Amino acid sequence: MKLFSIITVNYNNATGLQKTMQSVFGQSFTDFEFIVIDGGSEDGSKLLLETNSSTITYWVSEKDTGIYNAMNKGIKASKGDYLFFLNSGDTLHDAFVLKNAAPYLKQSELIYGNLLIAEPARKWVKKYNEKLSLEYFTRDTLPHQGSFIHRALFERFGLYDETLKIVADWKFFLEAICKYNVRALYIDQVISSYDYTGISSRPEFYALQAHEKRTVLAKLFPLQIDSIYELHALRERKQYFDSFEKDLFVQKYFGLKLRWKALKKKILKRG
Structure with a gap:
């Protein structure tokens, strides 16, 4: 049995x-298997897999019902201790990612790190919270392309929820950490470069993403959901006013306004 199972989902x-x-x-650490689940692509992906079949542990090219159905196929085909999902377009940050992550695996069943976000106009590192909470998951998630998940968690809590189109990986992390109290370990390292053209990053899917998250939260945490979103709204309002106060123009405006009030008081006293 290998230490890592790297699972890649691809379609066209x-x-x-x-x-x-x-x-x-290109990884220097070789104790891993590589699994590719292709959704029946027609753009040359299958030929690419056939050409590299000697270096791929397992691959299949067939129709699926969506990204989470494909990821679940990868889980079922895997045999490694820790599963790592690196979908097509995403890349490991450098040649030493697996080597650097391996020493941490004995400390937790769920290890996660940072992402290099590759937008069309710029690249930047997204760092994730070390402290995770239910409130945190209302506004963010953990990156599946930055997380190493022990296969025992899928055996205990089940596979990805295929009724969800966008947030099944978020739901898995939410349940594992906030419902079943799995202790996740954060490592301050960039794990992979994330292709920012994925479905969950596209604005046309934001509404569906928000709807699916709220539905999941209402089902899993019905007593807390209203308080969670109220706290979330207050946090966003505070951030807005904090940024508003830092605006130089706003500072000058209110400074002049205060001076004018003081000047008016002086004029009134003299009158």
């Missing part, structure tokens, strides 16, 4: 798949 993204495969094959 041969260019992204090639980038992902190159980053996997």
